[in-house]
Amino acid sequence: MAASSKMTCLDCGAVNRVPNDKLGAGPKCGTCGTKLNEGKVREIDPAILAKAMKNDDTPLLVDFWAPWCGPCRMMAPAFQQAAGALAPQARLAKINTEDFPKVSQKNNIRGIPALILYQNGREVARQAGAMPANAIEQFVRTKAKMPG
Amino acid sequence: MSDTRHTKVLIIGSGPAGYTAGVYASRAMLEPILVQGMEPGGQLTTTTDVENYPGYTEVQGPDLMIKMEEHARAMGTEIIGDIILDLDLSKRPFTAKGDSGTLYTADTVILATGARAKWLGLPSEEKFKGFGVSACATCDGFFYRGQEIVVVGGGNTAVEEALFLTNFASKVTLIHRRDELRAEKILINRLMKNEKIEPLWDHQLEEVVGDDMPLGVTGVRAKHVKTGEITEIPAKGVFIAIGHAPANELVKDVLDTHMGGYVVTKPDSTATSIPGVFAAGDLTDHKYRQAVTSAGMGCMAALEAEHFIAEQDD
Numbered sequence: 001m002a003a004s005s006k007m008t009c010l011d012c013g014a015v016n017r018v019p020n021d022k023l024g025a026g027p028k029c030g031t032c033g034t035k036l037n038e039g040k041v042r043e044i045d046p047a048i049l050a051k052a053m054k055n056d057d058t059p060l061l062v063d064f065w066a067p068w069c070g071p072c073r074m075m076a077p078a079f080q081q082a083a084g085a086l087a088p089q090a091r092l093a094k095i096n097t098e099d100f101p102k103v104s105q106k107n108n109i110r111g112i113p114a115l116i117l118y119q120n121g122r123e124v125a126r127q128a129g130a131m132p133a134n135a136i137e138q139f140v141r142t143k144a145k146m147p148g
Numbered sequence: 149m150s151d152t153r154h155t156k157v158l159i160i161g162s163g164p165a166g167y168t169a170g171v172y173a174s175r176a177m178l179e180p181i182l183v184q185g186m187e188p189g190g191q192l193t194t195t196t197d198v199e200n201y202p203g204y205t206e207v208q209g210p211d212l213m214i215k216m217e218e219h220a221r222a223m224g225t226e227i228i229g230d231i232i233l234d235l236d237l238s239k240r241p242f243t244a245k246g247d248s249g250t251l252y253t254a255d256t257v258i259l260a261t262g263a264r265a266k267w268l269g270l271p272s273e274e275k276f277k278g279f280g281v282s283a284c285a286t287c288d289g290f291f292y293r294g295q296e297i298v299v300v301g302g303g304n305t306a307v308e309e310a311l312f313l314t315n316f317a318s319k320v321t322l323i324h325r326r327d328e329l330r331a332e333k334i335l336i337n338r339l340m341k342n343e344k345i346e347p348l349w350d351h352q353l354e355e356v357v358g359d360d361m362p363l364g365v366t367g368v369r370a371k372h373v374k375t376g377e378i379t380e381i382p383a384k385g386v387f388i389a390i391g392h393a394p395a396n397e398l399v400k401d402v403l404d405t406h407m408g409g410y411v412v413t414k415p416d417s418t419a420t421s422i423p424g425v426f427a428a429g430d431l432t433d434h435k436y437r438q439a440v441t442s443a444g445m446g447c448m449a450a451l452e453a454e455h456f457i458a459e460q461d462d
Contacts, residue, residue, distance in 0.1 A: 069287040070193030070210035078188070078229050097290075104291060108362045110385065111278045111288040128278020130187060133229050134248045 005147040008052040009034055010042040010093055015055045020148040023088040039087030041080050043094055046103045052093075053118045059090035059144035061136070064107070064114040066098045072113040075130040082136035089146045119144050154253045155181040157453050158244060159225070160232050160398070161260030162217065163190030164439045165429025168446030169258045169453075170220030170227070176454040181226045181252065183244070188229065189213035190262045191392070191430070192439060194284040196312070201439050212439070235398040237422050255460070256424045256453040259399060259411065260446060263392040263430035263437070268300070272356040273388065280365025281356055281386045285309035289316045292385040298323060298368050300353050301389035307331040307339050309389045314344040321345075321381050323370050325352045348381070350374060356386050394431045403427070410434040418449040426452055 004019045014031035027036045041063070044052075052060050063079055065072035083092035097104045097112060107116065107123075115127040117140060125143035140146075157173045157180035159166050166182055173180035192198065195209035204212065221227055230246040237257065244252040265283040267273060273281050282288040285299075289312060297317040299310045302324035308331075310322045322339070327349040329336050339345055351370040357380075358365040367382040394409045404412040404421045411420055411427040418426040426449035429442035 066287075066290065068196075068290070069284075070189065070195070070208075070213070071187065071284065071287060073210050074188040074193050074213070081229065108279070108364060110280050110291045110364065111282050111284075112291075113287075114278060126278075132184070132186065132188075132231055132247065134231075 005058045007036050007056050007058040007091065008048065009036060010044050010048055010052065010091070013048050013051045015051070023148055037088045037091050039084040041076075041083045041092045041094055043096065046095065046100050046106075049093070049095060049103070054121050056118070057120050058147055059124070059140055060118045061086075061090065061092045061140050062116050062118065063092070063094040064097050064104065064109050064112055064116065065094055066096060066112055068098070069112050071130040075113055078131070078133040079136060081133035082140070085133070085137045086140055089148060090140050090144060115139070117143050151249065152251045152253060153181060154241065155179065155226075156255045156457055157181070157258060157450070158183070158242070158252050158254035158256070159258045159260060160235075160244070161185055161190070161262055161429070161431070162188045162227070163192065163213070163260060163262045163429055163442060164216060165262070165431075165442040165446035165449070166190075166258070166260035167213075167216035167220040167225075168443040169260060169428060169450040170225035170446075171223045172447050172450030173258075173453060174220065174223035174225045176450065178450075178454060178457065179224065179226070180450075181228060181254075182220065183228050183230045183232055183246065183252065185261060186231055187264070189217070191264070194286055196286050198439065232398060237399070237402055237425055240424060242424070256426065256456055258418075258446070258449045258453060259420070259425065259427040259431055260429045260442075260449070261395040261398065261431050262442075263394045265388070266390050266393050267388055268353060268390065270353070270355065272358075273353075273386075276356050276358055276363070276365050276386070279363045280358060280384060281388065283388050285312050285387050285389075288385070288387075289313050292316050294318050295384040296321070296382055297385040297387065298353075298381055298383040299387045299389055300324075301391070302326060302328075303330045303389070303391055304332055304335060305391070306389035307335040309387050310345050311335070311338055311342060313385075313387065314342055317344065317385070319344055319346065321383070322347045323351050323353055323368075324349060325373055326350065348379065351379065353386075354378065392430070392437075394434075396431060407434040418445055418452055424453075424456055
């Protein structure tokens with residue numbers, strides 16, 4: 001069993017390895033110093049997503065959303081709440097599909113909000129449509145292998 | 149782990165009825181708790197322009213709901229992102245079990261769970277939900293730029309969605325099981341003038357067809373309701389707009405309902421068949437179903453709850 005978890009810095013894209021017993025100690029990126037998991041939802045771009053998808057064994061749940069999508073906007077507080085509840089074991093991020101239309105094609109997204117859970121270089125699970133905080137949390141806990 | 153919360157007024161639902169009930173109950177110093185449910189903000193969050201809410205010549209549905217939520221919160225409503233899974237109205241205080249594990253107890257309950265879009269119930273429809281099958285044109289239309297789309301339905305929602313989708317799609321086929329539409333005349337006129345829309349009358353959706361890898365819709369099979377003849381239509385997106393049904397799951401076995409599940413209230417009142425339980429908005433309104441009528445009923449429910457509590461205290 002790996003006693004550490006790989007996680008890509010969602011700010012600079014550097015891959016970090018964090019001992020599992022230090023996940024809750026506010027680990028920072030060795031390259032840029034940004035906190036790796038503050039329990040907050042990070043807005044990311046496709047380049048960061050590609051790196052995190054490929055490298056991370058820490059579960060990453062990505063909300064594909066757009067500003068015109070009412071259910072997406074209404075789900076935002078619940079998604080943030082779930083990010084707090086799942087830290088430090090999993091991370092939550094979002095991608096604006098209006099700004100990055102190609103990312104939707106690449107990930108076969110035809111409806112939003114779409115939540116995709118990535119771990120160990122692959123898509124582990126997907127949920128179409130908005131969910132409340134508790135359901136988001138349970139979705140990650142049941143579908144991903146939680147570190148630590 | 150389970151936590152118990154008591155309130156004088158428990159509001160279930162977060163559309164115009166729920167938030168308006170929150171505003172009024174808060175101002176009556178009843179310290180209401182509002183549990184938002186599965187779709188915070190309700191049906192207006194899946195619309196675009198709202199042109200008939202007084203005070204707004206034009207407002208986006210989601211923006212209107214954010215303002216209503218802020219209003220209720222500012223007046224003192226405690227708004228909780230939880231889902232009520234089970235409601236016991238057999239004795240007072242009423243009890244409601246939340247998905248979070250919280251048990252809510254309440255002297256009065258205002259049911260404002262609204263209505264939700266109906267689905268056809270086909271296995272192929274379920275299979276492709278999120279992968280080409282949608283009930284929200286404003287959310288998902290963007291993903292069908294330059295592609296062919298099918299809309300199923302014949303009422304206002306179907307026509308509005310078909311018109312909206314022409315902003316993106318190369319062609320929209322509107323499948324309707326009758327040979328005329330039930331929509332408002334102004335909408336039908338717009339539809340008939342739109343060259344991108346082709347109605348397919350007297351047909352119903354038989355099956356959504358698509359690929360498995362990657363999962364995605366490629367078309368539909370529609371059946372003529374009289375001859376049984378099958379027409380295949382290529383499409384990347386299928387939008388279901390066959391109407392709405394009241395979200396009555398919590399109460400359908402304990403409260404009187406009619407007209408396909410709408411909760412019955414007393415004349416000129418939001419009182420249900422159980423004293424202390426009130427119903428407002430699309431859960432009970434089979435006739436008007438407007439944001440403004442729902443808001444009005446939310447107000448009535450809060451005032452009636454206040455009156456009910458005052459009577460109990462006497």
